[in-house]
Amino acid sequence: MLWYKGWLETRGKMLLALLITFFPVVMLRNKAALNAGIGEWAGQIATLSFFWTIVPLFLAGSGIKTQTLLAKRGLHASMYYTLSLPVSRLRLFATRATLGFIEAAAILALVPFAMPFLFPALRNSVTEMTLFEYWLTFIVCSTVFYSIGLVLSTFLDDLTQNWTSLVIIILMWSGAKSLHLPASLDVFSAVGKNSPLFTHSLPWAPMGVAIAAAAILCTTASRIVSAREY
Amino acid sequence: MDEFVIETHGLRKSFKGQAALAGLNLRVPAGSIFGFLGRNGAGKTTTIKTLMGLLRPDSGDARVFGLTPGDSSSGILIRRRVGYVAEDKELYPYMTVAQIIQFTRGFFPRWRDDLKQRYVKLFELPLNRKIPDLSKGNRSKLMLLLAICRGADLLILDEPSDGLDPVAVRDVLRELVALAGSEGITIFFSSHQLDEVEQIADRVCIIDHGTAVVTGSLDDMKTQYQRLRVVFGAQLPTNIRWEDGADYVHQEGRMIEIFASRNVEGIVQQAQSLPGASVERFPVTLKEIFLETVRSN
Amino acid sequence: MIFRLNPSSGVPLYVQLMEQIRHGIETGALKAGDQLPTIRKLAEDLVMNPNTVVRAYRELEHEGIIELRHGSGAYVSESVSGRARVTRKAQNVVQSAIEKLSDLGLTEDEIRRLFENEIAQMRAGVQSGEEHG
Numbered sequence: 001m002l003w004y005k006g007w008l009e010t011r012g013k014m015l016l017a018l019l020i021t022f023f024p025v026v027m028l029r030n031k032a033a034l035n036a037g038i039g040e041w042a043g044q045i046a047t048l049s050f051f052w053t054i055v056p057l058f059l060a061g062s063g064i065k066t067q068t069l070l071a072k073r074g075l076h077a078s079m080y081y082t083l084s085l086p087v088s089r090l091r092l093f094a095t096r097a098t099l100g101f102i103e104a105a106a107i108l109a110l111v112p113f114a115m116p117f118l119f120p121a122l123r124n125s126v127t128e129m130t131l132f133e134y135w136l137t138f139i140v141c142s143t144v145f146y147s148i149g150l151v152l153s154t155f156l157d158d159l160t161q162n163w164t165s166l167v168i169i170i171l172m173w174s175g176a177k178s179l180h181l182p183a184s185l186d187v188f189s190a191v192g193k194n195s196p197l198f199t200h201s202l203p204w205a206p207m208g209v210a211i212a213a214a215a216i217l218c219t220t221a222s223r224i225v226s227a228r229e230y
Numbered sequence: 231m232d233e234f235v236i237e238t239h240g241l242r243k244s245f246k247g248q249a250a251l252a253g254l255n256l257r258v259p260a261g262s263i264f265g266f267l268g269r270n271g272a273g274k275t276t277t278i279k280t281l282m283g284l285l286r287p288d289s290g291d292a293r294v295f296g297l298t299p300g301d302s303s304s305g306i307l308i309r310r311r312v313g314y315v316a317e318d319k320e321l322y323p324y325m326t327v328a329q330i331i332q333f334t335r336g337f338f339p340r341w342r343d344d345l346k347q348r349y350v351k352l353f354e355l356p357l358n359r360k361i362p363d364l365s366k367g368n369r370s371k372l373m374l375l376l377a378i379c380r381g382a383d384l385l386i387l388d389e390p391s392d393g394l395d396p397v398a399v400r401d402v403l404r405e406l407v408a409l410a411g412s413e414g415i416t417i418f419f420s421s422h423q424l425d426e427v428e429q430i431a432d433r434v435c436i437i438d439h440g441t442a443v444v445t446g447s448l449d450d451m452k453t454q455y456q457r458l459r460v461v462f463g464a465q466l467p468t469n470i471r472w473e474d475g476a477d478y479v480h481q482e483g484r485m486i487e488i489f490a491s492r493n494v495e496g497i498v499q500q501a502q503s504l505p506g507a508s509v510e511r512f513p514v515t516l517k518e519i520f521l522e523t524v525r526s527n
Numbered sequence: 528m529i530f531r532l533n534p535s536s537g538v539p540l541y542v543q544l545m546e547q548i549r550h551g552i553e554t555g556a557l558k559a560g561d562q563l564p565t566i567r568k569l570a571e572d573l574v575m576n577p578n579t580v581v582r583a584y585r586e587l588e589h590e591g592i593i594e595l596r597h598g599s600g601a602y603v604s605e606s607v608s609g610r611a612r613v614t615r616k617a618q619n620v621v622q623s624a625i626e627k628l629s630d631l632g633l634t635e636d637e638i639r640r641l642f643e644n645e646i647a648q649m650r651a652g653v654q655s656g657e658e659h660g
Contacts, residue, residue, distance in 0.1 A: 001333050001336035005322070005325075008322070008324045009322075009324060012324075066323075068323055068324050077316070077318035077320035078318075078320040078321050078322050078323070080314075080316035080320070081316065081320070081321055083282070083283075084312070085337050086306045086307075086337055086338070087309075087337065088302055088303075088305075088306055229284065229285045229286060230279075230285075262578065263578075400574065403574050407570050407571055407575065410576065410577055410578075411571065411577035412567055424535075425534060428535050429534040429574060429575060430574065430575060431576065432576040432578040432579055448539070448540075449539035449542070449582065450539075452538065453542075508644065509644070510644070511643070511647065512537070513538045514537050515535050515536070515537040516535070518537070
């Protein structure tokens, strides 16, 4: 039943996430340069990948505050109804957080499979295995960004959460750039210039860093959910 | 039976240094319909949220069915047996009436389909309508349905009749009375409508500034509290020291009005012993008790 | 028998219910052996707390006016027929007293207050008598 509630809550956002994901792809498709060869638009792929990793943000939710695509009257007051159910807050959190991530992963899975159709040049330069590795990389790396959304969603409403997360991630990104982080720690380059699309191997170190950071953030979020007063 | 479904002891809770509860003691016996009264900001909703485990008290103890609501696993056990109607009467905007009924049903093994059918009909609820499209009254009714059909042993209702028209109020009160009578359900409800409390409650607590100022059986209260009017035929005696229990004394001309919270017989005797005095006694309504106690506090 | 209670009159509801049942017996609307509504039915019909109905019934049972039979409900006690006769006689006394008082030009309210005052005095007298004795 909580999955059902989560689905009703997120289906509109899923649609939005889908649009956000494919909009730039479709826009870029018309540029002739894209047909030239992968090397020429590596920079754009890197930017796009980063962009895709933050798509899950929109689907992050901690299961307490009610969410919908559009803010409606009485939205957050209905969380008292959720909290009156005989369910632990941890279960509310775990269900919603998992659901949002599965949805995000499903949307992002469409990207590598759609790319060879959108960019014919890709068909010659990458194998299916590479595309799968590429997908796996940005799913794993996006856990960090998703978890930032999770933590913020424990106390912020939807829209504020999305914007605040975005600002935080952009700050992190520019921070990583200016500090010249080593590639083994740089989650951003792992989905960009060091992604399997170009290196043809999985960036294990930054993926490990991402999972570790996500685990810490998720634990924090679940602690906040259990301890918070409403 | 000496069993209390809800029991709080010295409950304290502050928000940003402002005390919302200042040592609240509350005991709600099983099977009672308990009216919880107080002005806005007196601490009613804070108390109810504490009982539902939404807030944790700064100090003191709250128990529901003998369990601590703030504790995660006890909280689940409590919520299995409690139907709660929150102050705001808000439900998920993306669900229809039928959907939220179906959703809620899944959490409660003791869900009462018989009562559900009855209330959908009685309250004339449009099953396929989305929740934001319901009137305020219909939302209140739907919330009551969702609380009651859980098969709850205790209903905690924060202003349940808010937004209902007089006919619906009467329907709801009748159902609450029937639930208490036939199912032995304990009902703890807060309300601003003193007349509806007076109608169905057998126990009442008036809370003010976070403490219980009056609590007990409503019938006993109405026997204990009385308004006395003492009229003097001749000169009005000065400096009368009224006996204990004369909470509020008001003098006008040759007439003294006394609001007595206890020891009425003693005060009547004292008044009759004064030269030239004739005493009249008036019963006191809950509204008067409320106004006088909240004023004198 | 139809009961009409006024929750906001200040008189406890159980007292009002007791008075109406007593009144029913006095006027003959309720006769010895008649069954009274069940607690649940009365509570729902009058929209009042079942515990309050229980209290009224218990007190009336204590006074010997009704009998509570386990499982089958409440019945007007057989002993009330004698009581009803006494009440009817008393009614005559009260009636003539009221007539005389209104002949003296007293209003309804004044008469009521006089009665109430006398009863209060009597009660106070009994109490102080008990205390001193």
